[in-house]
Structures are given as structure tokens and as C-alpha cells.
Amino acid sequence: MQTKLSFFIIFSTLFWDCSQLAEFKRIEIEGVQNPVILLNGTWKFTMDPPEEFWKESIDFQSWADIRVPGECQMQGFAIKHDTPYVYKTKFQIPEDYNGKQIGLNFHGVYSYARVWVNGHFIREHYGGFTKWTCDISDFVEAGETAVLTVEFADLTDDISYGSGYAKHQIGGILRDVELTALPKQNFKKLYFESDLDENYEHAVLKVFYELEEYSTSELKIQLISAENKVIKSVKKQTDGQAGVIEIPVENPKKWDAEHPNLYTAVVSLIHDGKEILKTVDKIGFREVVVDGNRLLVNGIPVKLRGACRHDIHPELGRMTTSDYDLKDVMLAKECNMNFIRTSHYPPSEHFLRYCDEYGIYVEDETAVCFVGSHRTEVYRESGASESDPDFTARYLSQLEEMVENHRNHPSIIIWSIGNENHFGSNFVESYNWVKENDLTRPVIYSYPGQVPDSLEIYDIVSMHYPDWRGNLNQYGVATVGFESSEKPMLFDEWAHVACYNNFELKEDPNVRNFWGQSLDSMWTNLFETEGGLGGAIWCMIDETFMLPDDLDGFNEWWGILDKNIIPATYEGPCVGYGEWGIIDTWRRKKPEFWATKKAYSPTKIYSKQINDFEPGKELKIPVHNRFDHTNFSELKIKWKYGAQSGVLAETNIEPHHKGILVFPPNSWNPEEKLNIQFFQNDTFLVDEYNLQIGEKTVKLPTLKHGNLRIVDSGELKLITGKNYTLEVNTKSGLFQNVKVDGDLLLKSGPHLNLRIPGESVQYSTIKMDDLAKSWECEKFSFSEEDGVATITVKGKYDNSIDFSYRVKMDESGVLVINYSAGNLEKDRNIQEAGIKFMAGNEFNNLTWQVNSYFTAYPEASMGSPEGEVSLLEKPPMVYRQKPQHSWEMDSKGFYYFGLENELPYTNIVRGLKENCFSYALKTNTSALTVLSNGTQACRFDKIEGKNTLIVNDLWDYNSLMWGNYYKQIKSGSAIEGQVNLVFE
Numbered sequence: 001m002q003t004k005l006s007f008f009i010i011f012s013t014l015f016w017d018c019s020q021l022a023e024f025k026r027i028e029i030e031g032v033q034n035p036v037i038l039l040n041g042t043w044k045f046t047m048d049p050p051e052e053f054w055k056e057s058i059d060f061q062s063w064a065d066i067r068v069p070g071e072c073q074m075q076g077f078a079i080k081h082d083t084p085y086v087y088k089t090k091f092q093i094p095e096d097y098n099g100k101q102i103g104l105n106f107h108g109v110y111s112y113a114r115v116w117v118n119g120h121f122i123r124e125h126y127g128g129f130t131k132w133t134c135d136i137s138d139f140v141e142a143g144e145t146a147v148l149t150v151e152f153a154d155l156t157d158d159i160s161y162g163s164g165y166a167k168h169q170i171g172g173i174l175r176d177v178e179l180t181a182l183p184k185q186n187f188k189k190l191y192f193e194s195d196l197d198e199n200y201e202h203a204v205l206k207v208f209y210e211l212e213e214y215s216t217s218e219l220k221i222q223l224i225s226a227e228n229k230v231i232k233s234v235k236k237q238t239d240g241q242a243g244v245i246e247i248p249v250e251n252p253k254k255w256d257a258e259h260p261n262l263y264t265a266v267v268s269l270i271h272d273g274k275e276i277l278k279t280v281d282k283i284g285f286r287e288v289v290v291d292g293n294r295l296l297v298n299g300i301p302v303k304l305r306g307a308c309r310h311d312i313h314p315e316l317g318r319m320t321t322s323d324y325d326l327k328d329v330m331l332a333k334e335c336n337m338n339f340i341r342t343s344h345y346p347p348s349e350h351f352l353r354y355c356d357e358y359g360i361y362v363e364d365e366t367a368v369c370f371v372g373s374h375r376t377e378v379y380r381e382s383g384a385s386e387s388d389p390d391f392t393a394r395y396l397s398q399l400e401e402m403v404e405n406h407r408n409h410p411s412i413i414i415w416s417i418g419n420e421n422h423f424g425s426n427f428v429e430s431y432n433w434v435k436e437n438d439l440t441r442p443v444i445y446s447y448p449g450q451v452p453d454s455l456e457i458y459d460i461v462s463m464h465y466p467d468w469r470g471n472l473n474q475y476g477v478a479t480v481g482f483e484s485s486e487k488p489m490l491f492d493e494w495a496h497v498a499c500y501n502n503f504e505l506k507e508d509p510n511v512r513n514f515w516g517q518s519l520d521s522m523w524t525n526l527f528e529t530e531g532g533l534g535g536a537i538w539c540m541i542d543e544t545f546m547l548p549d550d551l552d553g554f555n556e557w558w559g560i561l562d563k564n565i566i567p568a569t570y571e572g573p574c575v576g577y578g579e580w581g582i583i584d585t586w587r588r589k590k591p592e593f594w595a596t597k598k599a600y601s602p603t604k605i606y607s608k609q610i611n612d613f614e615p616g617k618e619l620k621i622p623v624h625n626r627f628d629h630t631n632f633s634e635l636k637i638k639w640k641y642g643a644q645s646g647v648l649a650e651t652n653i654e655p656h657h658k659g660i661l662v663f664p665p666n667s668w669n670p671e672e673k674l675n676i677q678f679f680q681n682d683t684f685l686v687d688e689y690n691l692q693i694g695e696k697t698v699k700l701p702t703l704k705h706g707n708l709r710i711v712d713s714g715e716l717k718l719i720t721g722k723n724y725t726l727e728v729n730t731k732s733g734l735f736q737n738v739k740v741d742g743d744l745l746l747k748s749g750p751h752l753n754l755r756i757p758g759e760s761v762q763y764s765t766i767k768m769d770d771l772a773k774s775w776e777c778e779k780f781s782f783s784e785e786d787g788v789a790t791i792t793v794k795g796k797y798d799n800s801i802d803f804s805y806r807v808k809m810d811e812s813g814v815l816v817i818n819y820s821a822g823n824l825e826k827d828r829n830i831q832e833a834g835i836k837f838m839a840g841n842e843f844n845n846l847t848w849q850v851n852s853y854f855t856a857y858p859e860a861s862m863g864s865p866e867g868e869v870s871l872l873e874k875p876p877m878v879y880r881q882k883p884q885h886s887w888e889m890d891s892k893g894f895y896y897f898g899l900e901n902e903l904p905y906t907n908i909v910r911g912l913k914e915n916c917f918s919y920a921l922k923t924n925t926s927a928l929t930v931l932s933n934g935t936q937a938c939r940f941d942k943i944e945g946k947n948t949l950i951v952n953d954l955w956d957y958n959s960l961m962w963g964n965y966y967k968q969i970k971s972g973s974a975i976e977g978q979v980n981l982v983f984e
Contacts, residue, residue, distance in 0.1 A: 255284030304534025306339025372422030386424025449475025516595025749837030
């Protein structure tokens with residue numbers, strides 16, 4: 001049975017910044033030049049308001065300046081909980097506002113506010129993330145200056161938990177403030193619904209209106225196409241104070257995330273023959289239907305590939321700007337997302353308008369979070385409001401403001417009534433209110449397992465953090481393989497970006513690149529299910545706030561560490577939950593961004609290597625169309641092979657179907673890779689592949705006979721080849737002081753590198769134990785034959801682990817090291833197993849070639865199949881200033897490492913390179929190269945003050961939890977490996 005849950009077109013709030021959103025929304029008022037005036041800017045602020053601060057007699061010019069919108073604490077004001085603070089500003093009422101209804105729009109004041117104008121109390125408001133209005137007509141005069149006073153308090157019992165979540169008080173005016181003028185008779189409500197027929201072809205546009213004051217009027221409605229052609233024009237007399245006008249529309253272009261077709265709706269209010277008010281909105285026709293365990297958009301099943309998003313500004317905190325909203329939408333599109341969950345409060349109007357324009361599905365979430373659940377101590381006692389009737393009005397008023405202000409955005413396809421709360425009657429009230437007021441969308445509620453079986457308060461099942469195979473049991477609701485047989489199941493938090501495992505993050509930035517394997521597997525497997533609707537990565541943007549370094553109260557009343565919840569990993573004023581985003585707060589792309597683009601690719605080629613080919617014949621490659629509404633015939637598919645290139649003729653593969661790409665005959669061979677690019681709208685690069693044709697030939701170095709000079713000097717043997725020298729210490733068994741053309745490349749080695757998970761500080765915050773610290777050589781032998789030297793060593797680490805190795809070397813600088821570690825404790829998870837070397841300080845460059853997980857990455861990204869980077873380059877980084885370089889080139893981390901610590905090398909240098917073919921450290925005149933068959937991993941860093949080269953045969957990221965994939969390599973009786981080094 002189908003449950004129809006969304007017709008639609010788009011309503012918009014009547015008031016916003018016309019200059020920023022003119023392409024989306026415009027209002028015109030008879031006789032008024034600027035009916036909406038933005039009051040943002042520099043206001044006055046005090047943390048110590050005088051008595052009767054609202055009165056006109058108060059002189060506030062000496063108060064501090066503050067930027068509106070923006071957090072107070074981020075601007076240096078160390079506010080406290082449950083304490084009132086005051087803003088004031090003056091503004092001019094235009095003369096042409098005379099006789100109009102004059103109002104103020106507040107788009108977000110956290111978390112409790114009271115407003116006065118010219119000394120007159122106007123109203124109060126609870127909640128920090130919704131738009132609310134004030135009618136000030138009776139208290140101001142057109143042509144005169146008015147004084148606005150806003151008092152706010154950051155409440156510990158706020159149902160959004162906004163400040164607790166941000167680890168500091170976010171209180172203040174967080175979003176736009178506007179002055180508005182309307183005629184006395186205006187639209188109290190104006191919204192649209194589009195009811196599509198059973199074939200999802202034709203529509204009836206329903207225009208709902210409610211007038212502020214009723215008198216006989218006429219409505220004129222025009223529907224205009226993107227080509228500026230009037231499709232429909234209707235005039236109708238109003239029938240009472242509220243009503244609906246239905247307009248048939250033949251075969252309108254439908255709105256979906258892949259085809260965000262928008263129309264313009266012009267609604268004019270005509271009184272006594274005059275057009276007193278005109279609204280101009282962008283609208284979209286689309287309909288959402290829950291059909292059993294599937295979600296249909298315009299009759300077609302969709303899969304939601306997305307992320308959760310917080311408002312965050314790197315300088316002003318829990319807020320955004322129109323520019324940042326646009327960047328976020330464009331970044332989401334770039335990395336192949338089609339879905340955003342607005343965690344854990346409604347977003348700005350700007351953000352939703354961009355989602356409408358560019359095509360992003362949205363789960364719009366009311367600002368109710370962690371009620372009775374995961375709150376820290378200061379918020380806990382006052383945070384259990386789930387069944388408290390004293391809080392019901394707060395729940396419903398903010399929910400109503402969200403729905404009424406946002407209800408007609410075509411991008412919004414799901415209403416969420418809260419995040420990870422303890423169930424109670426106020427959520428029943430919330431669900432019932434939505435169903436009484438908007439039947440065009442399904443409702444979701446996280447932690448559905450807490451809801452009694454006798455109640456129905458959600459249409460889509462929300463599950464948080466399945467394992468990478470899709471299995472989860474959460475409060476008694478279970479899923480196996482991402483599947484639900486009864487309702488659509490949305491994992492609106494999954495694939496948690498590495499954040500709390502700070503030991504691992506500090507040590508090896510490549511954990512972020514490795515994370516991509518989780519998302520790739522999860523999305524691929526979920527896509528094949530019927531009842532799996534999709535997932536939202538936690539999270540899109542880093543949750544870090546760079547508070548001023550001289551702000552009072554750190555770890556006293558803000559930034560308080562609470563290890564009972566999640567152990568804080570910050571050491572200074574850069575606070576928050578952590579760097580859990582695929583982009584940082586400056587919107588720089590992190591390794592997770594590129595992994596997301598590849599994993600979420602709707603043009604998916606699953607093979608990295610094509611073995612079924614014949615030179616001179618056509619090449620056929622299987623591909624999966626993972627779009628919802630786009631046939632491959634709409635794409636441009638470009639290819640390049642050697643010097644030849646072309647565009648595939650129209651390829652007809654329906655959405656959600658697999659097919660074949662056919663490439664023209666060519667001299668296919670393993671020496672060249674086939675480059676394939678998929679473009680949408682001719683210019684947008686959806687995905688790119690570099691496919692290996694046949695087996696790659698891997699040439700490992702071989703030892704050659706020749707001449708080595710060997711000189712004994714006490715405990716040392718000095719070995720000299722063509723251009724290198726090294727010493728062998730017969731007592732320790734290690735070789736040392738490896739020099740090439742006078743450059744010191746290695747100081748000592750090989751040492752065993754063996755690390756396993758140790759102390760768990762909490763859940764995924766795990767320290768790693770080094771099992772190979774104290775080395776004792778027990779047996780050493782040396783021989784030389786035909787210019788090939790052999791060193792054989794046996795010994796123990798920490799009096800328990802057996803370690804033996806054999807090193808062979810020739811005069812050309814080739815070293816082959818075979819090693820074995822035994823007497824290990826069995827069935828322990830391994831983090832790293834291999835060998836390491838203490839390296840010199842003369843290297844200035846790193847190059848690599850690897851068998852990367854995905855076949856195409858941007859140049860110089862963490863996962864690139866090949867790259868070159870300077871060891872000496874460390875671009876400057878200043879706290880609270882935007883870096884002018886990519887994330888990979890960071891050498892500071894203000895959240896995890898504090899403000900002063902500079903890392904010895906950049907992220908891209910320090911990150912493990914997996915599945916290496918070659919890994920080379922170079923000086924100006926020499927090089928040390930590790931050569932492998934693509935089964936080893938290398939990293940270079942300064943560890944405990946010493947440059948260290950690590951070559952691993954086994955590696956994993958054991959604290960990458962929250963459902964993510966990690967290998968779980970178990971130790972056996974022994975570990976063996978072979979490492980090939982070349983000195984050049």
C-alpha cells in the first residue's frame with residue numbers, strides 16, 4: 001500500500017536579505033522602496049547591563065562593539081550560563097514605511113530572548129535556531145530613529161543542547177536580523193503544494209493563503225517557467241480570511257536532486273484595484289511517497305547518500321553566512337552527495353534555497369537534542385524534559401516555526417522531530433502536530449526502539465552507526481545487512497569520521513584516508529537492498545571552535561572536560577567534539593572528502609584491473625548506474641588511452657541498473673591505463689577512473705655479484721659499495737651510519753616495529769603498546785661471497801619476543817632484508833608489524849607510487865597513487881587565521897596539538913602510504929628507496945625526536961570504530977616479511 005506523503009512546491013518566508021537572495025525571493029510593497037532591510041552589522045553589547053537597561057534614557061554608546069550575527073564568546077565575551085546579557089542598536093525607519101505594518105525578523109537568537117523597541121517590551125522567545133517575528137508598528141514612527149534592545153540568556157535547560165554540544169556557550173544573535181514593512185492586509189501564511197497525478201505527469205498547484213486582516217481582496221497568481229514564459233495566470237477573489245486556490249498544470253518539469261527544475265510563482269494581493277503586495281518565489285514540483293519499505297520521489301525509488309551538517313563559522317562559531325551556505329551545498333554536490341541532514345536544528349533560509357537550486361534532499365531537524373540521554377553534567381539535571389508539560393510549548397513552538405517557515409522547500413523531504421533523545425510524551429505531541437499540519441513529508445525519530453509498540457510516531461526508521469556490514473541492534477530495533485522489510489530504514493548517522501581516536505590521529509593522518517574503505521563498502525552494499533534508504537556520514541564539517549586564546553573561563557564555565565561522555569581531546573581554547581568532518585571549518589577538503597566523492601559515485605566501476613581484453617578488439621567494461629533519476633544517456637563519458645581519446649556514443653543505462661561501456665578497438669596492453677571521466681551537464685566531473693589493462697609488471701631489485709670492500713674495526717665492519725658506505729655493529733647486529741655520496745641516510749636498523757592496541761581510555765580512544773622496545777642481540781654472523789654480503793642476526797625484544805633477520809647487500813646498493821618475529825601472544829589485534837630504521841636528517845623530498853584504493857585522486861592528496869612532496873615545506877599557520885594552503889600541507893593542529901606545537905612534517909608526509917610499489921626519501925644528491933610488490937606500507941616521521949622510516953607488512957587502524965571497517969588482523973605464532981631497499 002502506498003502512503004502519499006508529499007506533494008509540494010515551495011513556500012518561502014516572506015522576508016530575508018533581498019540583496020543576497022534576490023534570485024530566489026523578492027517582495028514588492030506599494031509605495032515602499034525597500035520592504036526588507038538587513039540590520040546586521042556592528043551593535044553595542046554589555047555583559048553588565050544597568051538596571052532598566054531597556055529604557056530610552058540609557059546611554060549605551062560606551063558599550064563594547066560586537067558583530068551581529070555571531071557568537072559572543074567567539075568575539076571575546078566570556079558569557080556564562082543562565083545569565084542575561086544585552087545588545088543595543090539604533091536603526092532608521094524609512095519614511096515610506098508610514099502606514100505600514102512594521103516588523104522585526106530574528107532568524108536565530110540563542111537560546112532565550114526578550115525584545116524592547118524604544119523602551120517598550122515586545123515579546124520573549126525560546127529557542128536559538130528558528131525565525132520569529134515582532135510587530136513593532138505601535139512603537140516606532142516612520143522617518144525617525146528607533147532603539148532596539150535584545151536581552152538573551154544561554155540556558156542550561158535549552159532543549160537543543162546547543163552549548164553543551166559545542167563545549168562552550170554559543171549564546172547570542174546567531175542569524176540575520178531584519179526590519180520589514182508590509183501593508184496592513186498581508187499574508188500571515190502563504191504556501192504551495194503540488195499534487196501530482198497517479199502517473200506523476202500532470203499536477204495541481206495548490207496555493208494556500210491566510211490573511212493577516214480580512215477584507216475583500218483579489219489574488220493574482222502567475223506561474224513562470226525557467227525560460228521566463230508565463231505558464232499560468234489566475235485571478236480569484238479571496239473567500240474568507242484563509243483559503244486555497246487550485247491551478248491545473250500540464251506536465252511541469254519535476255524537481256529532484258538530479259534535475260532541480262524550479263519555476264517562479266508570483267502572487268499579488270490586490271485591494272481596491274491596487275496591487276498592494278507582490279511576492280516572487282522560486283518553487284519546484286515534486287512529490288514524496290512512502291511505499292512499503294521504499295521512499296519514492298516523483299514515483300521513483302531514491303537512495304540517500306549524504307552527511308550530517310552543523311552550522312559553523314571558523315571565526316564566529318555556531319552560525320553561517322550565505323557564502324558559507326553556498327560553499328557547503330556546492331561541496332556536497334562535488335563529492336556526489338544528494339542528501340543533507342541538518343543536525344541538530346533547522347538550517348538557515350539561505351542554505352535551503354541553495355539546496356533547492358542545486359539539488360540536495362534535506363532532512364530538516366527540529367532543535368531537540370540529547371534530552372535525557374547523552375548530556376554532560378552541567379546540563380543533565382535540567383535536561384530531562386521529554387515528558388514535562390512545562391516544556392511542551394517549547395517543543396511545539398519551535399517545531400511550528402521550522403515547519404511553517406520551511407514547509408515549501410522542494411529540497412526538504414523529511415521532517416525530524418529530534419536527535420537521540422529519551423522518548424517521552426512531548427515527542428508524541430510533536431509528531432501529532434506535524435501530521436495535523438503537513439502531510440507532504442514523512443517524519444523520522446532517532447532511537448525508534450524506545451517508542452512503545454502501541455504508538456506510531458515515525459514513518460522512516462532512523463538507525464545510528466551500523467557496522468560496515470550493515471548490522472545493528474539499537475534499543476531492540478535490529479537491522480541485518482542494512483535491510484528493513486517494513487519501513488524505509490535511514491542510517492542518518494553512519495560511517496563516523498575519525499575523531500575521538502586522538503592517539504591514532506596524531507600519529508598517522510592516513511587513518512582519514514583509510515576510512516574511505518568503510519564508506520565505499522557500506523554504500524555499495526546498501527545500494528543493493530530494497531529497504532535500505534541511505535546514510536548520512538557523521539559529519540560534514542569539523543566540530544572545532546577556535547575561541548580567543550585569552551578568553552576567561554576555560555575549563556571553568558566553558559570548554560569543560562567531561563570524560564563520562566566522550567573524552568575531550570583538546571588541550572587549549574580550540575574546543576568542540578573534534579575534527580569529524582570531511583571538510584574543515586575553513587571548508588578545506590580533507591582526505592575523507594575525496595573518499596566520499598569516490599564511495600558515493602553514481603557512475604560506479606567496481607573493477608580496478610581489466611583482465612578480459614584482446615588487443616585490436618573492442619573493450620567492454622561493466623558499470624553500475626547508481627543515479628536515481630538520471631540515465632547514462634544524459635552524461636558525457638570521455639576516455640583517453642595513451643595518445644588517443646574520445647567520447648562514448650550515447651550510452652543507455654537506466655537508473656539503478658548495471659550495464660556495459662564499450663570502447664573502440666585499441667592496442668590494449670598493461671603499459672597504459674585507460675582513463676574514463678563521467679560528466680554531468682558537460683562540465684561537472686562526477687567521477688574518474690584510471691583502469692589497469694591486464695597485470696601490472698612489478699620489478700623488484702635483484703642482488704648482483706660484484707665487489708664490496710669490507711674493513712673490520714673492532715666491533716664494527718665497514719662495508720663500502722660503489723657509492724655508499726655503512727657500518728655493521730657486530731654486538732648489536734644492526735647496521736648503522738649508511739651514507740650515500742656523503743649523505744647520512746640511515747642511522748641504525750633494522751628494528752622490529754610491532755604495535756598492538758593497549759589501554760582504552762574510552763571506546764575508540766585507544767593507546768597503542770610498542771612490544772619491541774629493548775633489543776638484545778644473541779647471535780650474529782657475517783659472510784661475503786662474490787661481492788654479496790650476508791648478515792644473520794637473532795635476538796629478543798623485552799626478553800620475550802624472538803626477532804631474527806638476514807640482510808643481503810651488493811655493491812650497487814641493493815639490500816634485501818628477510819625478518820621474522822616469533823613467540824607472540826596469539827589472537828591479539830595488530831596495529832603495525834614490520835621493521836623500522838632510524839633515519840638521517842638530510843632528506844628533503846618524498847616520492848611514492850602505490851596501488852591506491854581508488855584509481856583516481858586529485859594531485860597531492862593523501863590517497864594519490866603517486867606523488868612527490870617536499871619534506872622542508874611547512875606553510876605558515878596562525879591561530880584563527882585562514883590557511884592559504886591545502887589540508888595535506890598542515891604542520892599544525894590547533895585542536896589535537898594545541899596552539900604552540902609545530903609538527904616536524906606536514907600531514908601528507910607523515911601519513912602512511914599503503915600498498916607501495918616504491919617509496920623514496922631523497923636528498924639533493926642521493927636517495928633511499930623501498931621497493932615492493934604493492935603489499936607493504938611505509939611512513940616517515942620524527943618519532944620521539946628521531947627521524948624514523950617504517951616499513952610494514954601488516955597495518956590496521958584499530959580505534960577506527962563507530963561501525964567503520966578495520967582489518968582486525970590477529971597475531972599468530974610468527975610474523976614474517978621481506979623488505980627491499982635501494983641506496984642510490
